[in-house]
Amino acid sequence: MRLVFLLLLFYHAIGLGQFVNLNESDFSKADSISFSYKGHSLRNLPVLTYKLTKDLTKDVEKFRAIFTWVCTNIENDYQSYLKTRKKRKRIQKDRAGFLEWNQSFTPKVFEKLVSEKRTACTGYAYLIKEMANLAGFQSKIVNGYGRTPTLLLSENDPPNHSWNTVQLDDQWYLCDATWAAGRIMLDADGPRFEADYDDVYFLPNPELFAKNHYPLESELSLLEELPTLTDFIVAAVIYKASFRFGIAPILPEKMHQEVLRDVSTSFELKIPEGLDVKKFRLALNNGGKDVEVQPKIIFLGPGKIQMDYTFNRTGLYDTHIVFNGDKIATYVVKVRRN
Structure with a gap:
């Protein structure tokens, strides 16, 4: 308990988690440097880290160069993930044992990572931590649960994911290189990695990050x-x-909802100020294709809106909140008679 208390004091003293507004940041130089070293060997991490950061002045730019390089040069290895998951499942009830095993396991993962440039989330997190440390930043590996639209969880599931914290300019941030690098496609021929770098998991809002990342x-x-x-x-x-x-998404708190036909149903969202709320829609799927409908938008205050919609037919609906054509969140709504 004393260790946890001291850690909490430590984080509070230096400032709670921050995030970088990517729309207001210019990382073109950092990304360009990263791309120029595409395919560079991992055999000498200090040299690679120096090359990526030497021409950048800001801490956030240096870490961006590291993050972008890792995400665009390392392949997600699904088979390694399955092996790691099996081990995690065997020791999931022993939290201290799990953390000890994971700490000793990461160097072994790194050996394969260096030779093949393929790894699971543990390897991504280990590489981010090592390169951040070499660049002069504190970084930690975070173990816990990741939740995606195709990776739902139950209470009995073992921890399934790893990511990082990093300290830049006396502030702590979060990042997930694994999810930023691309996705695993489960095809008829087996799983394959599809590279698709997306920087939304680079120093994101901790409150939003906690909606699909849960640390131990x-x-x-x-x-x-x-x-x-x-x-x-x-x-x-x-x-x-x-x-x-x-x-x-704020409300409802649970994904599975049961509502009455012909009675208004509400969805509450936190949004950035200035967002064009006319671009919000609901996409309903009752076993066929998505059908977009226009909800009623109500402003609840600065940065908060409510979307109201009345289901006029019974049934089970995948109810997607959509903004500008992109899915934001999904609820499963069971509509029953009055």
């Missing part, structure tokens, strides 16, 4: 208060566009 050590969420794991598991599913536009 709550202080590493960089939030003053973290929801319970149960609340995390049953909440609405969110998509990358949620990070891109800075839109966070």
Whole structure:
């Protein structure tokens, strides 16, 4: 308990988690440097880190160059993920044992990463930490639960994901290189990695990040208060566009909802000021294709809106909140008779 308390004091003293507004930041130079070293060997990490950061002055730019290089040069290895998941499942009830195993396991992962440039999330997180440390930044590996539209969780599931915290200019930030690098496609011929770098998981808003990342050590969420794991598991599913536009679902708190036909149903969102709310839609799917409908928009105050819609037919609906054509979040709504 004393260690947790000291960690909480430490994070509070230096400032809780921050995030970078990507729309207001110019990382073109950092990204250009990263791309210029595409394919560079991992055999000498100090040299690679120096090359990526030597011509940049700001800490956030230096870390951006590291993050972009890792995300665009390392392939996500699904088979390694499955092996790691099996081990995690065997020791999931021993939290201290899990953390100890994970710490000893990461160097072994790194050996394969250096030779093949392929790894699972543990390897991504280890590489980010090592290169950040070499650049003079503190960084930690965070172990916990990741939740995606195709990766739902139950209370009995073992921890399934790893990501990082990093300290830049006396502030702590979050990042997830694994999810930023691309996606695993489950085809008929087996799983394959599809590279698709997206920087929405580069120093994101901690409050939004906590909607699909749940750390085993709550202080590493960089939030003053973290929801319970149960609340995390049953909440609405969110998509990358949620990070891109800075839109966070607030209510309902649970993804699965039961409502009455011909009675208004509400969805509450936190949005950036100045966002064009006319671009919001609901996309309903009752077993066929998505059908977009126009909800009623109500302003609840600065940075907060409510979307109202009345279902006039019974049934089970995948109900997607859509902004400018991109899915933000999904609820499953069961509509029954009055």
